[in-house]
Amino acid sequence: MIDRLGTMSAAAARAMQNVLELNAADRVLVLTDEVTQECGEAFAAAARSLGCATRLHRLPSSGRPLADVPDDLPPLLAEADVVINAIVGDPAEVPFRLKWIGLIEGTGRHRLGHSPGISADMMLGGALDVDYAAMQATALRLLRGLRKAASVRLTTPAGTDLVMDVRNRGFIDDLKARPDAGANLPCGEVYAAPVETGAHGLLVVDGGFAGYGRLAEPVVITVSRGRAVAVEGEDEAAVAAVRGFMATDDGAAGIAELGLGLNPRARLGGHILEAEKAGGTVHVAFGDNDGIAGGQGRSHMHMDYLVLAPTVEVTTRGGVRRVLMRDGQFAVPNEPR
Numbered sequence: 001m002i003d004r005l006g007t008m009s010a011a012a013a014r015a016m017q018n019v020l021e022l023n024a025a026d027r028v029l030v031l032t033d034e035v036t037q038e039c040g041e042a043f044a045a046a047a048r049s050l051g052c053a054t055r056l057h058r059l060p061s062s063g064r065p066l067a068d069v070p071d072d073l074p075p076l077l078a079e080a081d082v083v084i085n086a087i088v089g090d091p092a093e094v095p096f097r098l099k100w101i102g103l104i105e106g107t108g109r110h111r112l113g114h115s116p117g118i119s120a121d122m123m124l125g126g127a128l129d130v131d132y133a134a135m136q137a138t139a140l141r142l143l144r145g146l147r148k149a150a151s152v153r154l155t156t157p158a159g160t161d162l163v164m165d166v167r168n169r170g171f172i173d174d175l176k177a178r179p180d181a182g183a184n185l186p187c188g189e190v191y192a193a194p195v196e197t198g199a200h201g202l203l204v205v206d207g208g209f210a211g212y213g214r215l216a217e218p219v220v221i222t223v224s225r226g227r228a229v230a231v232e233g234e235d236e237a238a239v240a241a242v243r244g245f246m247a248t249d250d251g252a253a254g255i256a257e258l259g260l261g262l263n264p265r266a267r268l269g270g271h272i273l274e275a276e277k278a279g280g281t282v283h284v285a286f287g288d289n290d291g292i293a294g295g296q297g298r299s300h301m302h303m304d305y306l307v308l309a310p311t312v313e314v315t316t317r318g319g320v321r322r323v324l325m326r327d328g329q330f331a332v333p334n335e336p337r
Contacts, residue, residue, distance in 0.1 A: 008042035008120060011129035013050060016043070018132040019176060019183050020082055020111045024051030029080035031073075033059040033087050039118045040086040047082075055079070065092035069100050077104065082111045084185070089117025089273055091210040091245070095300040098288055105180055105291060112182025117210075117273040127186035127266040127274050132175065135188055138262045138279075139173040141332040142190045145324045146171040146314060152194075152258060153313045154282055157327070158204040158218055160307050162284065164258055165198025167317065169294045173262075181291055188263025188277035193295035197226040199255045203284055205242075207306030212238055213270040221286075221305065228253040228286055242305075246286065251299030257285035257292060259304070260312065260325065272304050280328035282310040 016022040028047040032040025040056060047054040057076060059066070077083070083104050085097070097116060104110045122128045146152075149171070154162045171192040177183035206218040217234035219242050228246050233239045246253040263277035276283040287302040289295030312325040323331050 004120075004124070005038075005042055005045065008039065008123040009045040009049065011123045012043045012046035014132070015128050015185050016046060016082070016113065017050070019185060019187055020113055021176070022047065022050055022052065022082060026052050026081045027079055028052045028054045028082045028084065029076050030054065030056045030084045031059065031087055032056065034061045035088045036086050036118055038120055039115070039123060040084075042123060043084045043086050052082075059087065065090045066096035068096060069103060073100065074103055077107060077110065080110065082113070084113045084115065086115045086118050089210065089271060091303070094302060098300060098302060101182065101291065105182060108179050110179060111177045113177065113185040114182050115185045115273065117271045118185070119271065122186055122274055125265070127188065127263050127277060130186070130188070130263060130265045135262055135264070136175055138330070139175055139190055141330070142260060142262065142324060143171055143173065145322060145332045146190070148316045148318065149314045150317045151315045153315070154258075154284070154307070155311045156204060156206070156307050157309050158206045158307070159220070160202060160204040160310070162199060162201035162203050162223060164194040164255070166192055166194050166258070169193050169195060172293065184273060184277070186263060186266060186274060186277055188266055188279075189259045189261050191257055191259035191292065193289040193292040193297070194255050194258055195226070196254055196296050199223050199226045203305060203307065205305040205307060207268060207281055207308045208270065208272065208275060209242070209303060209305045210272040211241065211270055213275070214268060219305075223255065226255045245301055245303045248287070248301035249299050251297050252287045252301040254286060254297045254299070255284065256287050256289035256295065256297045256302060257283075257304070259283045259285070268306075272306070275306055276304050280325070280330070282307050282312060282325070
């Protein structure tokens with residue numbers, strides 16, 4: 001019989017050691033809830049197996065979705081060095097999650113593993129149980145290709161044609177958490193915050209967003225001067241959901257992030273935490289980007305929209321063009337010019 005919890009804990013331990021550089025001296029806080037408790041317990045067991053003093057804190061089921069940080073959470077940070085958010089990924093709780101992340105990263109001393117929507121299958125041979133060294137090698141190739149980038153053009157067979165200004169907005173990977181910037185678990189992307197007024201064109205969302213997997217009909221977002229100015233499509237429910245996200249506040253319609261997925265075990269589906277990491281995909285987010293280097297967008301919303309079979313073309317500050325991805329296949333040269 002497979003030791004389910006043991007297998008999940010082993011994957012959690014590898015993730016925390018590789019991404020959070022967990023060591024026995026760390027004090028670990030694992031936040032979980034009723035839906036994700038099995039995953040929370042696996043993270044806690046992994047931390048204890050590595051010698052860490054560990055606290056498992058379960059959010060109550062009543063009063064969900066949360067809009068604000070419960071009063072009992074902030075005091076727990078005083079006794080933690082590492083925080084794991086193994087919690088449900090309800091889009092309605094984005095405001096709570098952004099505030100909670102802000103508190104954690106604002107201390108300047110916590111390492112955060114953020115896992116909204118984590119599920120057991122991600123830990124049982126899925127996107128959390130991955131070859132981190134191989135993923136790091138892919139990330140380094142992409143980062144070399146993005147060096148000195150001035151703009152990125154994203155196109156897809158579905159009709160996406162979006163140009164983003166990325167001057168002075170350096171790309172980074174999410175494979176190592178830092179005190180000022182946590183990492184998703186599972187991880188696996190290279191990303192940046194485009195210039196807030198420097199994006200224009202069409203984003204045809206066919207890969208999904210939070211709560212929606214592969215869409216029967218794509219959602220088309222028109223972008224002008226860095227803002228979503230129209231949302232259209234045949235799937236009325238999906239269009240209404242996107243318009244609702246964009247209407248959260250004034251900043252919710254502003255472009256926030258461009259991310260290139262590189263996790264070979266991440267799968268497409270309604271769990272955007274995992275889907276946005278899938279190798280050969282690209283996601284564009286709108287809303288808050290306070291935690292991304294150079295980002296100036298402020299909102300109570302941050303929503304990622306996934307596109308499939310992308311072609312990614314970079315133009316450098318010197319006018320050199322290079323294709324990093326073609327129809328969803330990496331095309332990164334070993335040594336870009």
